[in-house]
Structure formats: structure tokens, C-alpha cells
Amino acid sequence: MNIGMVASESGLPAKTIRYYEDIGLITPSRLENGYRSYNQQDAEKLRFLQRARSLGFSIEDCRKLLSLYEDKNRASADVKAVARKHLGKVEQKIRELESLRGTLNELVKCCHGDDRPDCPIINDLTGKEA
Amino acid sequence: MNIGMVASESGLPAKTIRYYEDIGLITPSRLENGYRSYNQQDAEKLRFLQRARSLGFSIEDCRKLLSLYEDKNRASADVKAVARKHLGKVEQKIRELESLRGTLNELVKCCHGDDRPDCPIINDLTGKEA
DNA sequence: ATAGGGATTCCAGCTACTGGAAGGTCAAGG
DNA sequence: CCTTGACCTTCCAGTAGCTGGAATCCCTAT
Numbered sequence A, B: 001m002n003i004g005m006v007a008s009e010s011g012l013p014a015k016t017i018r019y020y021e022d023i024g025l026i027t028p029s030r031l032e033n034g035y036r037s038y039n040q041q042d043a044e045k046l047r048f049l050q051r052a053r054s055l056g057f058s059i060e061d062c063r064k065l066l067s068l069y070e071d072k073n074r075a076s077a078d079v080k081a082v083a084r085k086h087l088g089k090v091e092q093k094i095r096e097l098e099s100l101r102g103t104l105n106e107l108v109k110c111c112h113g114d115d116r117p118d119c120p121i122i123n124d125l126t127g128k129e130a
Numbered sequence C: 001a002t003a004g005g006g007a008t009t010c011c012a013g014c015t016a017c018t019g020g021a022a023g024g025t026c027a028a029g030g
Numbered sequence D: 001c002c003t004t005g006a007c008c009t010t011c012c013a014g015t016a017g018c019t020g021g022a023a024t025c026c027c028t029a030t
Helices: A003-010 A014-022 A040-054 A059-070 A076-110 A120-126 B003-010 B014-022 B040-054 B059-070 B076-110 B120-126
Strands: none
Touching (some): A040 A059, A059 B120, A076 B076, A076 B120, A120 B040, A120 B059, A120 B076, B014 B040, B040 B059
């Protein structure tokens, strides 16, 4: 299977697949003409990666998950730990963004948004309270 | 005022301040010895930048906001537009992360997390439903 | 022979910094 | 006068995870 094929099957751009090879996530064999050749396992790994990435796992998490995926003696606890840690980060990020949203909402609400220069948003950024 | 001074006043690392100069956000004057010299206006701008960045505005947004800040004939509508657009992005991001959180929560809940290899998280990533 | 669609490599760029190296400047102390 | 230490300078490289583009090669069909 050529890279174009496995790209459309996995939903990952060919560029990204080559990049994943660069950083050692997958190592397809090569044909005599130098083309990458992907077997069924490679294709599975790529789908795995695209799914994991779409869940927001970092590349390093993906590396870890991939090695657990391949380890038939893995402990599910190890997988869970990676997922839980990631979940924690996502929750943290949500909290940060919610706080931002609150502040921004306030600011947007306060600004009359007309053609006059007076603006509570600018005032806030300048450090002038209210 | 030297860079170290204005750094501690603004809460921005000196490195970041130099970077802001590189990309044309602020242009302090120079002393004879080559040191950057910040006046009161520069210091205000830097505080402005640190506040805007802490609200998650992009550098390009900051550039725009800074020019509005300096434009005493600005229309507050323009400021509001920048803020509202940013708010929209924040809200979008929150929605994405909340969706992620939902999925991850499910997965983490389903995994018993013991020393056995069977793992619904791995199964999900592999594309095997349930 | 040629045209196209795919494949290859390599280099650069994106965001917003951050770290580090090599060196210049300044004030204080011995 | 010299040294020490804190501060400043520039420049280069690296972070995450790709993405775009250029130059070139390969394969198939006409």
C-alpha cells in the first residue's frame, strides 16, 4: 500500500504520515523504487494515531499508547493512567478558558461599541479599573 | 528605565520584551552603550501587552489593540469587535474541549485499570467499538 | 515521446516564546 | 587597578505538530 492509499484510509495527510515516520512513530518498509510500503499493521497503527490525536493526545502520549497497544501483556492501568492524565489537562484547560470567557464577556458587555473612543476594554487593558 | 526594570514592572520576561521589539510591537530608544531605554509610555504599552496576552489575545490581536489604544479617535466598536471575535474563539475552543472531556471521561470510566491487558481505551483507539 | 499523477527529499515557516552561548557594561569592594 | 557579579547585548537553536513549496523521480497511459 502506497502512502496516498494509507493516507486516505487513515484520514491523515501524507505529509503527516511522513512526519510520523521522521519522529519514529511508524517505519514502513520500502519498495525497490524507494516508495514507502504500508502493510495492514501499519495502516492500523495510523488509524490508531489519527484517533488518538483527534482525542487530543500529545505525540508523546501517542508514542506511549502505541507501545501499550502493541504490548499484549500491557496492564490496562497503564493505559488508563495516560488517559486520565490527559483528561486532567483537558479539564484544566477548560477551567482556564472558562475564566477567560467570563472576563471577556464582562468586557464585551460593558463596551457600548459605537463610534466614540471611550472604551472599558481599553481601560481594562491599560490597568484603569472600571 | 532598563529592560530588567520594565520587565519586573510589567510582569513580562526580558526575553519576551526583546521579542516584542523584534516583531515591531514596541521600539524603545537606546542609550549610548546600546542598552534599551524605556520611558513611561513604553512601560504602559508593555503592561497593556501583558494584560492582553494574559486574556489570550493573539499577538496580531495585540498589535491591533495597541494601535487602537494609541488612536485617540478610535471607535470603541472596533475594540469591541476584536474582543468579541476572540471571545468567539474561546467559546469554540471550550466546546471542543468539553466534547473531548466527555469522550475521555467515558473511556476512563470504562477501563477497569488493573494489570490485565484488556482495555476499552485501546479498543476505542483501534476502532473496535465497545 | 509525453503528459499526468503520484512519489521522493529537503528547506522554510507557522505561534509565541524560551534557553543558552559568547561577549560588552557598570557599580562596588579590595 | 582589578576583579566580581549583576546586568545588558546579539545570535542561534529548539519547543509542538505539522504544512507548504521546490526540485526531482517514478509509473502508467496515450
